[in-house]
Amino acid sequence: MNATAAPAGPSRTSQPRVGLFVTCLVDIIRPSVGFAAVKLLEDAGCKVVVPSQTCCGQPAYNSGDRATAKRLARQAIDAFEDCDYVVAPSGSCGGMLIKHYPDLFAGEPDLETRAERFAEKTHELVSFLVDVLKVEKVAARYEGTVAYHDSCAGLRELGIKAQPRRLLAGVEGLTLVELAEPETCCGFGGLFATKYGELSNAIVSRKAEDIQATKADTLLAGDLGCLLNMAGKLSREGSAVKARHVAEILAGMADGPAMGEAEKETAR
Amino acid sequence: MSATATSAHFKENAHAALTDARLQGAMAFSRNFVSRRAAAVERLPEFDALRDSAKAIKDHALAHLDLYLEAYESRVRASGGEVHFAQDAEEARRIVIDLCKAMGAKSIAKGKSMIAEEIGLNHALEGAGIEAVETDLGEYIIQLRGETPSHIIAPAIHLTAKDVEGEFRKAHRDLAADRSLAEPEQLLSEARQVLRAKFLAADVGVTGANFLIAETGTSIIVTNEGNGDLTQILPEAHIVIASIEKIVPTLEDAAQLMRVLARSATGQDASVYTTLSTGPRRPGDPDGPRAYHVVILDNGRSTMLGGQFQPMLRCIRCGACMNHCPVYQAVGGHAYGWVYPGPMGAVLTPSLIGVAEGGQLPNASTFCGRCESVCPVRIPLPGMMRHWREREFERRLSPAPLRYGLGFWAFFASRPALYRLATDLAARALKLAGRGKGRFAWLPFAAGWTGYRDLAAPEGATFQSRWRAKSGAVK
Secondary structure, three states: OOOOOOOOOOOOOOOOEEEEOOOHHHHHOOHHHHHHHHHHHHHOOOEEEOOOOOOOOHHHHHOOOHHHHHHHHHHHHHHOOOOOEEEEOOHHHHHHHHHHHHHHOOOOHHHHHHHHHHHHOEEEHHHHHHHHOOOOOOOOEEEEEEEEEOOHHHHHHHOOOHHHHHHHHOOEEEEEEOOOOOOOOOOOOOOHHHHOHHHHHHHHHHHHHHHHHOOOOEEEEOOHHHHHHHHHHHHHOOOOOEEEEHHHHHOOOOOOOOOOOOOOOOOO | OOOOOOHHHHHHHHHHHHOOHHHHHHHHHHHHHHHHHHHHHHOOOOHHHHHHHHHHHHHHHHHOHHHHHHHHHHHHHHOOOEEEEEOOHHHHHHHHHHHHHHOOOOEEEEOOOHHHHHOOHHHHHHHOOOEEEEOOHHHHHHHHHOOOOOOOOOOOOOOOHHHHHHHHHHHOOOOOOOOOOOOHHHHHHHHHHHHHHHHHHOOEEEEOOOEEEOOOOEEEEEEOOOHHHHHHHOOOEEEEEEEHHHEEOOHHHHHHHHHHHHHHHOOOOOOOEEEEEOOOOOOOOOOOOOEEEEEEEOOOHHHHOOOOOHHHHHOOOOOHHHHOOHHHHHHOOHHHOOOOOHHHHHHHHHHHHOHHHHOHHHHOOOOOOHHHHHOOOOOOHHHHHHHHHHHHHHOOOOOHHHHHHHHHHHHHHOOHHHHHHHHHHHHHHHHHHHOOOOEEOOOOOOHHHHOOOOEEOOOOOOHHHHHHHHHOOOO
16 A cells, blocks of 8 residues: 555545444444444535454554554554544544554554554544534434443543533433443453453442442443443343443434343344 | 562452452442542642653653762762662662661661562561561551551551451550540550550661652651651661662652642642651751661662663652552452552562563553553553563463464454454354344353353344445445
């Protein structure tokens, strides 16, 4: 690929070309979140493309396997070369693309520059809608009381806190409540959740208590990893709280089963 | 090496901690630190700017550490004290014991010092026939119990007031058996009463140091109990033990650092006592020790200079990282298995005792990043834990299942067409295996997950597969 081909910013045509970095968890476990993201982006006037992709490389990066992380980073940077923007429905993968790719190639002149340019055009979904596209309100309706969990990477690496709350405030029928400890990790941590299962469980148990104490009927977050962890704990404890990615609510696509919920009609 | 390490058994230690109901009850208290710090920061709008300045001060001191250590040493000598450099824990212990023996010291009053813990000083003193009494309340309590600190500023945080009462009744047998110890103030007052006699009897006072000031040869300790003052003023001799990175150039620098230290640690604007000591008693001074010694410990720190882990030497030991750490909050400090717990311990421990022994600690993190976000000197703690994971991986010390698992996954993740095919098949198969329940309560090879929580089943075909079908893309 030619390192100088793509413009650093959006093309000045009316429709920005947005590459959806769908993230491996959404791709494999909950494709409906990907379609919700597409709808939100298209409604906001974007042309959405989905280049062939795999994973951002974070599992390797956080396991100390820098070589694999770099290989996957180059693959992702190449795949989205012709996009004006790259948007991911995840603060964690977004943080990897935006904050850690440049670090991975620090000191390698050409690659570092490419990684930095890639980082500049990359955004987490909700912050992209609010901060870049200046979306003020989405046309969605959701009857329920929701608690929003701030995922750690989104919150601390990308400064995502106000943006989802702002859009949720405009969803008709929705009441937003806050957790007592909104800045505390849910205990997911990627491979940590299985490598240190017992410890991860202790952390998510506290989070589940916090969620249930809010009396919310729905738990939202911007990251599927954290949601899998919290939804899995809530359902194991017999809680009726539904877990969904925030994009599902914002896109008005929360009709299907919530995470881990049985299908409404029998599948077979 | 010094204090015995069990860091390699972190997982087992954590299991023991998580199943210890008494400890779990006690740990709830540690969360108070979080709200207190937040309130203190709220009151000081320039707090983040002060963090930048604190970081800059420490970075500068570390970049010129040799210069400032020499300056400090010469100022201490000029004020009549002596400085002893110790390469490792063994040498530091020997210096302290030799000094005590030379002075004919039989008993020592000790202020709180993590360096004393690091070098295992109490044990060594005991072996040399010298009685050391901890004068910090928390340290005194754990000394009675034969334990090590579970927190760098709140050593007995793993205990409840009830535990302490039991300990005092056992240890202070000469006091009335029917006395009330129900209130924390009563515990404090009893400790004060018992310790007062120890202060008066001590031949030597040993304290740590929060800062060593190069420009004046001063050492500074901050305490909330005032025990440090008595420890260093009443006995005939004062021995300060500190590590090389405690050096800062000027008193002004230390004052700046103290503005972030107490707020980060306990949420106080300042600690109750800030005690400066510069050399022994001068002619005409009303009190103070006759002899003044400073033992400066390296113990592996100089090898961190100029490398990936140098930022760790900025640490001013406030404890904010552990107070805000979900892992520390869950298991407490003893599970970390050596002297320093929490995120700062997870970075420092492998540096000081090796990655083979301490390597689990930087792995036992969710990388939630809250430690870095509260660190008063902006140490990139998660990034440095990741550096340790990289070193482990390079040296093939990471567990084999992790390495092979990653390799298997990376093979597919590096081949997008194959990956799309394989993940689509797997997602469809898992959806069928979920049989419409939408989740798994058990999955082979995922016991670490499904042992504790359910796993949502995939919705069926992958997003990429559906997208391509929808948009008619060529495979």
